[in-house]
Amino acid sequence: MNTSTPAETAKPATTPSARPADASMTARDRQLLTDFGGLARYKEQDMKLVSPTAGESRVVFMGDSITDAWRFDGPDGSFPGKPYINRGFSGQTTPQMVLRFRQDVIDLQPKVVVILAGTNDIAGNTGPMTLEQSEDNIRDMADLAAANHIRVVLCSVLPAYDFPWRPGLEPAPKIVRLNQWISRYASEKGYVYVDYHSAMKDARDGLPPELSHDGVHPTAAGYKVMAPLVENGIAKALAK
Numbered sequence: 001m002n003t004s005t006p007a008e009t010a011k012p013a014t015t016p017s018a019r020p021a022d023a024s025m026t027a028r029d030r031q032l033l034t035d036f037g038g039l040a041r042y043k044e045q046d047m048k049l050v051s052p053t054a055g056e057s058r059v060v061f062m063g064d065s066i067t068d069a070w071r072f073d074g075p076d077g078s079f080p081g082k083p084y085i086n087r088g089f090s091g092q093t094t095p096q097m098v099l100r101f102r103q104d105v106i107d108l109q110p111k112v113v114v115i116l117a118g119t120n121d122i123a124g125n126t127g128p129m130t131l132e133q134s135e136d137n138i139r140d141m142a143d144l145a146a147a148n149h150i151r152v153v154l155c156s157v158l159p160a161y162d163f164p165w166r167p168g169l170e171p172a173p174k175i176v177r178l179n180q181w182i183s184r185y186a187s188e189k190g191y192v193y194v195d196y197h198s199a200m201k202d203a204r205d206g207l208p209p210e211l212s213h214d215g216v217h218p219t220a221a222g223y224k225v226m227a228p229l230v231e232n233g234i235a236k237a238l239a240k
Helices: 027-034 043-048 094-104 119-123 131-147 171-189 196-200 220-239
Strands: 059-063 084-088 112-116 151-155 192-194
Touching (some): 043 094, 119 131, 119 171, 151 171
Parallel strands (some): 059 112
């Protein structure tokens, strides 16, 4: 109910009580409004990246925070010295990934793309989504890669019993259903499927504490489980 008097309603925008319309917006809110797909994140890096050398088996990892936080190179990296490019973006959903897929994957001319996506769709990070909508977006990325002669590795969504930033959504059975579809679709299309879920789940279809601090994001121990699985998947894709 509006209890303001006409005089109060007519206060000029220059009074101390007036605030810009977006003053309460977070940096992420502003980014979603001005660059929903997040193309600015890797734009300069993509432009500076040279074309693959002859015989280089370049691989691009497309994903969300689980990919974004994965250390590839260095003494503690999972893939030291390998031509693997990380294009993870924390918090992103599959519709956002579709928007940046050409810039951050296709234009980099990899031989293989590794797609790990869906957690934030189920969490509703950019609004409510059905599993079918997630499937459509994963399908679009995979088929767009294949149309550009890039071999596809589709990964299962990691197990999660609950989301700490959005509790109560009961994601575990939804993740299982999405993974069942990803596995079937990969088989139908001849893509490689990497099953992280079966190797990492606990009795509740969640991510156990020995592999994650928050039940969603892997620790170094979690990535140690994932690395050989995806390496095997990449090798299969390159052999096709």
